[in-house]
Amino acid sequence: MMKPVERYDVVVCGGGLAGLTLSRQLKRTMPDLTVLVLERTAGDIPDGAYKVGEATVEGGAHYFTEQLGLTGYFNKQHLHKLGLRLFFGDQHGPFEARPEIGARRFPRVPSYQVDRGIFERDLRHGAKDLGIDLVEQAKVTDVELADGDDDHVVHYEAGGLEHTVRARFVADASGRHKLIQRKLGLGAPSPHKINAAWWRLKGEYDVEVMAQAKSPTWQPKTQERRWFSTNHLMGTGYWVWMIPLSSGNTSIGIVTDESIHPFRTYSTETKAKQWIAEHEPTLAKFTENAELLDFLVLRNASYASTQVFSHNRWACVGEAAVFLDAFYSPGSDYIAYTNTITTRMIELDRKGQLTEDVAQTYNRLLLDDLWPNYLAMYNGNYPIFGHAPAMFTKVMWDTSFYWALPSQMLFRGLLKSPDAAAEFHPIASRFHGIQTRMQSNLRAFAAQAPQPDKYLFVEYSKVPICAQLHLDLLTDKTAEQTFRDMRRNVDRLESWADSFEREIAARIELPVRAPAEPALQASAQ
Numbered sequence: 337m338m339k340p341v342e343r344y345d346v347v348v349c350g351g352g353l354a355g356l357t358l359s360r361q362l363k364r365t366m367p368d369l370t371v372l373v374l375e376r377t378a379g380d381i382p383d384g385a386y387k388v389g390e391a392t393v394e395g396g397a398h399y400f401t402e403q404l405g406l407t408g409y410f411n412k413q414h415l416h417k418l419g420l421r422l423f424f425g426d427q428h429g430p431f432e433a434r435p436e437i438g439a440r441r442f443p444r445v446p447s448y449q450v451d452r453g454i455f456e457r458d459l460r461h462g463a464k465d466l467g468i469d470l471v472e473q474a475k476v477t478d479v480e481l482a483d484g485d486d487d488h489v490v491h492y493e494a495g496g497l498e499h500t501v502r503a504r505f506v507a508d509a510s511g512r513h514k515l516i517q518r519k520l521g522l523g524a525p526s527p528h529k530i531n532a533a534w535w536r537l538k539g540e541y542d543v544e545v546m547a548q549a550k551s552p553t554w555q556p557k558t559q560e561r562r563w564f565s566t567n568h569l570m571g572t573g574y575w576v577w578m579i580p581l582s583s584g585n586t587s588i589g590i591v592t593d594e595s596i597h598p599f600r601t602y603s604t605e606t607k608a609k610q611w612i613a614e615h616e617p618t619l620a621k622f623t624e625n626a627e628l629l630d631f632l633v634l635r636n637a638s639y640a641s642t643q644v645f646s647h648n649r650w651a652c653v654g655e656a657a658v659f660l661d662a663f664y665s666p667g668s669d670y671i672a673y674t675n676t677i678t679t680r681m682i683e684l685d686r687k688g689q690l691t692e693d694v695a696q697t698y699n700r701l702l703l704d705d706l707w708p709n710y711l712a713m714y715n716g717n718y719p720i721f722g723h724a725p726a727m728f729t730k731v732m733w734d735t736s737f738y739w740a741l742p743s744q745m746l747f748r749g750l751l752k753s754p755d756a757a758a759e760f761h762p763i764a765s766r767f768h769g770i771q772t773r774m775q776s777n778l779r780a781f782a783a784q785a786p787q788p789d790k791y792l793f794v795e796y797s798k799v800p801i802c803a804q805l806h807l808d809l810l811t812d813k814t815a816e817q818t819f820r821d822m823r824r825n826v827d828r829l830e831s832w833a834d835s836f837e838r839e840i841a842a843r844i845e846l847p848v849r850a851p852a853e854p855a856l857q858a859s860a861q
Contacts, residue, residue, distance in 0.1 A: 347503035351375025354654025355509030356459035374474040396668025415449040418564035424724035432549035435724040526638035531599035534589030538627035572722040593718035647695040651678040705764035726782035739805035740825040
């Protein structure tokens with residue numbers, strides 16, 4: 337085992353996805369920086385198993401490829417994603433009769449299905465080439481956070497011995513161990529009570545094969561195989577994912593609202609199979625003879641924090657900071673947000689410019705601006721997850737928010753600027769009121785609108801506002817142009833929310849397809 341030096345510029349506590357990508361970003365940004373990564377596990381990470389979190393969306397994909405310089409690697413080693421795809425309707429009827437929202441072809445702005453085992457193993461192998469010191473099977477036992485300008489002291493166990501290392505800056509990438517949050521009492525509960533169980537099946541389990549669809553109204557709807565999508569089987573209080581992996585295996589998972597589907601009903605492999613058989617019998621039959629690679633569960637998945645960044649030279653990244661939900665796959669985006677901010681904080685510290693005001697601005701960005709707007713998409717909404725008309729609109733709305741606001745901060749590089757974070761604050765604050773009102777009206781609409789009695793397909797990327805916002809991610813802009821367009825897009829979203837609210841208030845009998853104001857026509861067929 338490599339014996340580390342006694343002092344580093346940065347010690348990263350945790351060598352999972354967040355810690356490894358942070359260390360890579362740090363060395364690409366500041367090549368002379370000395371970085372040590374301490375990871376509990378060994379390097380023999382298996383393919384097609386290991387951790388949840390395979391799907392990326394545009395922000396996380398942009399971070400991995402453009403900011404970390406891994407575009408060629410992703411195109412070679414992982415699968416391009418055919419967008420988000422959701423199926424609603426009667427779980428006990430023909431699968432091909434279930435209403436569907438999704439994409440017909442691969443989007444202009446790419447995202448990927450990531451085999452976490454392969455990716456993390458490759459990141460570990462590449463760490464040495466970047467000059468990163470990595471100690472595996474190293475358990476961090478304590479972090480002594482210094483006052484003033486003194487170094488922090490990190491204690492860890494490795495090779496049966498106790499070790500100590502000093503650091504100018506400490507990044508907590510320990511995931512749900514949350515070393516710094518637990519030490520300082522910074523953890524906060526989330527009102528969103530969800531649990532999950534997931535497993536990997538050996539081989540390819542294609543949703544189109546599962547459907548055995550011969551109906552001409554179903555098969556031509558996509559120009560690419562639905563298999564490439566992050567496929568969701570939706571029901572009241574739950575969703576089930578089906579994700580292909582580049583290793584040739586398939587990831588399948590259950591996520592539920594605790595108040596509707598308690599964790600105890602699927603907390604073991606046997607119970608989870610029984611749960612699938614009851615709620616998604618087509619999937620249960622399709623996978624009944626599958627070879628199981630692993631099975632894992634996660635209780636009380638969502639949690640918050642009161643602080644994740646400090647001018648005293650520490651930061652929490654990835655799941656050591658906060659976690660919302662796996663729906664819409666925001667995990668890699670939050671790695672991008674926290675890693676990019678942490679990198680900038682270290683740059684500022686080296687210049688003597690990391691102040692308390694800067695850290696507070698970044699805490700506000702993550703915890704007051706982004707977190708509440710994301711949380712509103714999930715909290716209290718699982719009861720309508722099986723309702724096709726409401727979810728058609730919800731997916732378009734949630735996607736529009738994501739592309740119009742947080743993705744712009746990431747794609748335009750604005751997370752690096754405390755001034756930009758400060759300018760984003762009133763925009764996000766204003767949108768939060770609109771967001772809360774729209775999500776409430778979506779729940780009200782689900783209580784009013786009838787479910788469809790036939791197959792429908794909605795291509796959300798063809799809705800004008802979605803199409804424009806998606807392509808806008810590829811447009812180079814100055815900060816001034818970006819914030820001008822953000823304000824205009826919030827105006828557009830407010831107009832949409834107002835129109836939707838008027839329709840519900842007037843109790844208009846809306847069509848079964850996605851309801852929309854005149855400028856937002858969906859291609860439901």
